[in-house]
Amino acid sequence: MANRTLLIDADVLAYQAASALETAIEWEPGFWTWHVEFDAVWQRVDTMVEDIKEKLDADKVVLCLTDPKANFRLDVLPTYKTHRKTTKKPLILFHLKEWLIENRDAVMRPGLEGDDVMGILATRGSGEKIIVSIDKDMKTIPCNYVRTKAVVDADGAELVGAFDILKISEEEADEFHMLQTLMGDVTDGYGGCPGIGATIAEKIVKDRLKKVPYQHELKRGPRKGETETRYKEVECDDLWEAVVSHYAAAGLGEEEALRQARVARILRSSDYDFKNKEVILWTPAT
Known part of the structure; x- marks a missing residue:
């Protein structure tokens, strides 16, 4: 189908790939570290993206990311997502997102979450656009929307199983x-x-x-x-x-x-x- 663009929640893909490939290694009794191969991680992301693109017969993909340094919602409600600060993040998550911006043209905007980037792009301009995300909050956007979940293929790689396209009206x-x-x-x-x-x-x-x-x-x-x-x-x-x-x-x-x-x-x-x-x-x- 011509002119079909996927707006993908790359925060989720990056997190899934970066965390799935981390390995804990005990170098000597009682001495452990985390190990991860960066090339394997970005290749996993590429595989997941290609899987989504193929399943939805898309011409273009835009990866959307959250600004890690600022969030406009904190100016509205200072407690917003503050409980997540203590949660361990995958070792190379930040560097992976930088790599996606530099090498896969991922989109990040100051003060915005990846969800906002998807919402703005989905409601601007022409052509068919589909938001692809695991997050139900996307239903607050008048858009075409596919909610995904992680699945595992025969080789253990986490791909993304896409469901039917939901057409969400402005009233909905x-x-x-x-x-x-x-x-x-x-x-x-x-x-x-x-x-x-x-x-x-x-x-x-x-x-x-x-x-x-x-x-x-x-x-x-x-x-x-x-x-x-x-x-x-x-x-x-x-x-x-x-x-x-x-x-x-x-x-x-x-x-x-x-x-x-x-x-x-x-x-x-x-x-x-x-x-x-x-x-x-x-x-x-x-």
Whole structure:
């Protein structure tokens, strides 16, 4: 198929290849080191990329990487992904990514994650583009999307098994963004709205359920005759209004809802100032 470009999450491929080929060696009793052959690692990445390209009948591949030095989301939410700093990374991961930029034209942009690079490229320009990633967050992008998983071939090489192409509309992407805003993502270090998990969040988004406060008079017990604030759910047309109402019911305001929404949103081309190379933080439509 002509003009089909794959936007591949190279962070995942680099991590998989670099970690899979590390070997622990005991040089003498009690003395261990990690060993890895760099050439074998980049060749593994090339094999994985070619496997994806062949399965999806693509003409071009763009490898997308995360900036390891800065992340605009930390300016929005300082705790974003901070729990990952103590996680051991593969020995040559950083050097592998540098090699991919220099030798495979991988794309990295200051302050952006690889997900953002894919989102921006997928929503800009012409031609068919497909995001290839293991991350469900790509559903916040109106795009063609293939979610992958690692598989192992007969020689033990980790290839990437591609599934069907999902076509995500702008409405579906916007709804998934609000779903993420409500339920958060503990693996990425943002909590969403307290007390709301996936099931409740899905119902709120699907039915546009807004929480409305009312005063309830207690009919019995030691507090008989007193009133307290309770909430009932009603349908509304504005999804953002519905989301904010749940944050308000949890004792938080729109400011916190907006902070979570900005962290949850994977950038689209409309969220990026190409001239000044700056992120345009998401603001709900008025």
